Amino acid sequence: MVLKVYGPHFASPKRALVTLIEKGVAFETIPVDLMKGEHKQPSYLALQPFGTVPAVVDGDYKIFESRAVMRYVAEKYRSQGPDLLGKTVEDRGQVEQWLDVEATTYHPPLLNLTLHIMFASVMGFPSDEKLIKESEEKLAGVLDVYEAHLSKSKYLAGDFVSLADLAHLPFTDYLVGPIGKAYMIKDRKHVSAWWDDISSRPAWKETVAKYSFPA
Amino acid sequence: MVVKVYGQIKAANPQRVLLCFLEKDIEFEVIHVDLDKLEQKKPQHLLRQPFGQVPAIEDGYLKLFESRAIARYYATKYADQGTDLLGKTLEERAIVDQWVEVENNYFYAVALPLVMNVVFKPKSGKPCDVALVEELKVKFDKVLDVYENRLATNRYLGGDEFTLADLSHMPGMRYIMNETSLSGLVTSRENLNRWWNEISARPAWKKLMELAAY
Numbered sequence: 001m002v003l004k005v006y007g008p009h010f011a012s013p014k015r016a017l018v019t020l021i022e023k024g025v026a027f028e029t030i031p032v033d034l035m036k037g038e039h040k041q042p043s044y045l046a047l048q049p050f051g052t053v054p055a056v057v058d059g060d061y062k063i064f065e066s067r068a069v070m071r072y073v074a075e076k077y078r079s080q081g082p083d084l085l086g087k088t089v090e091d092r093g094q095v096e097q098w099l100d101v102e103a104t105t106y107h108p109p110l111l112n113l114t115l116h117i118m119f120a121s122v123m124g125f126p127s128d129e130k131l132i133k134e135s136e137e138k139l140a141g142v143l144d145v146y147e148a149h150l151s152k153s154k155y156l157a158g159d160f161v162s163l164a165d166l167a168h169l170p171f172t173d174y175l176v177g178p179i180g181k182a183y184m185i186k187d188r189k190h191v192s193a194w195w196d197d198i199s200s201r202p203a204w205k206e207t208v209a210k211y212s213f214p215a
Numbered sequence: 216m217v218v219k220v221y222g223q224i225k226a227a228n229p230q231r232v233l234l235c236f237l238e239k240d241i242e243f244e245v246i247h248v249d250l251d252k253l254e255q256k257k258p259q260h261l262l263r264q265p266f267g268q269v270p271a272i273e274d275g276y277l278k279l280f281e282s283r284a285i286a287r288y289y290a291t292k293y294a295d296q297g298t299d300l301l302g303k304t305l306e307e308r309a310i311v312d313q314w315v316e317v318e319n320n321y322f323y324a325v326a327l328p329l330v331m332n333v334v335f336k337p338k339s340g341k342p343c344d345v346a347l348v349e350e351l352k353v354k355f356d357k358v359l360d361v362y363e364n365r366l367a368t369n370r371y372l373g374g375d376e377f378t379l380a381d382l383s384h385m386p387g388m389r390y391i392m393n394e395t396s397l398s399g400l401v402t403s404r405e406n407l408n409r410w411w412n413e414i415s416a417r418p419a420w421k422k423l424m425e426l427a428a429y
Contacts, residue, residue: 049361050321063309065316072309089292090277096284103319104281105266145265 005069006044007032007053008211011114011170015066016054017211018166019073021203023081029211035122067099070163084163091158098156098164106142109135110171117179136181143184143191150190155198165198173199173208218243218289221260222269223250224427227386229270231282233426234382235289237419239297283315286379298419300379307374314372314380318387322362325355326387333395352397359400359407366406371414381414388415393429 003020007013008029020027032038032053039051047055048064055064056072063069074084086092112135120127149156156164172195176182185195198204218236220243222229229245236243248254248269256267263271264280271280279285290300302308329351332343365372372380388411392398402408414420 049364050317050358061306063313065313065320068309068312068316071312072305075305075308089288092291093277093279093284093288096287097279097281100281100284100319101266103316108324142266149265 001059003027003056003058004030006030006047006055006057007034007039009213010034010053011174012052012066013054014170014207014211015167016056016069016073018169018203018207019070019084019163021206022084022166022201023073023077025073025077025080067103067163067167070099070167074163082161084161084166086157086160086162091160094157095162095164098162099167101156102164102167106139106146106168107171109138109142110175113139113179113181114171114174118174136184140184143188146194147188147191150194155194161198161201165194166204169198169204169207216275219246219273220244221246221248221263221271221273223248224423225429226250226269227390228268228282230386230389230423230427231383232270232272232285232289234385234419234423235286235300235379237422238300238382238417239289239293241289241293241297283319283379283383286382287315290379298377300377300382302373302376302378311373311378311380315383317372318380318383321358322384323387325351325358326391329355329397330387330390330395333397334390352400355397356400359404363404363407366410371410377414377417381410385414385420 003025005013005016005020005027006029008017009031017027017029032044034053038044039048039053044055045051047057047062050064052064054066054069055062056069063072070084078085084095086095112131115123116127116132116135146156153159155161172185176185176195186192218241220229220232220236222232222245224230224233224245233243233245235241248260250269254260255264255269260271261267263273263278266280268280270282270285271278272285279288286300294301300311302311329348332348332351336343362372369375371377372384388401392401392411401411
């Protein structure tokens with residue numbers, strides 16, 4: 001039975017999708033209609049009790065939280081495709097460090113920008129201009145740290161691409177696209193080079209080509 | 216060689232690391248970073264943690280930050296020593312990862328602004344955002360319902376055994392239970408209450424509480 005990923009058109013599930021494609025793992029996707037409230041239905045809540053995407057079903061095994069799915073896939077299929085966890089325990093420590101930075105420090109302000117710029121009208125809440133300004137400032141501070149780090153390191157965890165880099169793809173894609181703040185990336189020389197590198201990987205191009213929201 | 220932990224014993228994020236070390240009998244030394252004086256934002260600390268936060272660790276040549284990443288690293292490196300915090304099979308470990316992610320994305324995401332407004336702002340003479348606190352309480356209630364359900368059929372968040380999934384919650388839970396008036400949200404839920412009572416009775420937690428000397 002093939003691994004299934006629920007909610008492929010949204011950003012968080014793309015962390016899982018790009019990892020699966022990088023590792024050459026066969027999978028199916030099952031759309032979840034958030035507009036129709038499908039994520040609040042009992043049948044979906046049985047897979048993801050917080051009612052968010054993604055959820056993943058691998059035979060009898062269920063797992064949610066996109067970064068946990070990334071780790072599971074990278075570990076299970078360690079011997080095929082690029083080693084996204086690094087070679088040593090110490091390498092892995094650096095991967096985990098930057099994967100956590102993405103979750104705790106990079107993602108929160110970027111999520112605010114995503115919700116308030118891209119989705120406020122669709123989701124029916126007023127766009128908070130003050131929050132947008134504060135979130136952009138916060139994210140700029142974080143990107144300054146990334147700029148300094150990436151001037152000394154080709155990828156976040158070292159000289160190899162890892163889960164830490166891939167985790168940034170979906171929402172940064174929003175940042176340089178529909179959020180309209182590509183300058184935040186492009187104005188930073190090393191961040192820009194890193195972004196060009198990871199976003200031109202075939203696995204990401206395939207993810208975007210196949211699973212972007214229908215226009 | 217003794218691991219150096221830069222941070223404050225009373226602060227939540229460093230406690231994740233200290234608790235991991237106590238559970239696994241790993242020797243450590245806490246090097247105090249004075250958060251009240253914003254020492255974490257000063258150049259010397261920024262060399263260890265470029266985002267200006269605690270904890271950061273130094274273990275010989277190894278440097279790491281992000282408390283959950285540090286805990287994962289040591290839980291992996293010392294898998295055979297002390298409490299096994301990871302789970303045995305790939306599938307078990309991934310479920311542990313899942314709940315550590317949940318802790319950051321759902322529990323901490325709500326508990327942090329709650330504690331900031333209810334505990335820390337009053338201490339520094341700033342006004343508490345009352346409207347936000349009410350919003351957050353509603354969110355927190357819904358999140359705790361999911362936990363209550365999970366713990367109805369599982370002794371611990373990862374399954375049958377205590378793991379990083381439970382440990383990761385403990386520093387934040389302490390704030391909720393001991394320093395806010397929100398402990399009722401936990402004690403009123405049978406399984407959550409059972410879980411908290413059980414994990415906060417662990418010797419490593421008690422040792423941490425002794426060291427923190429609240």
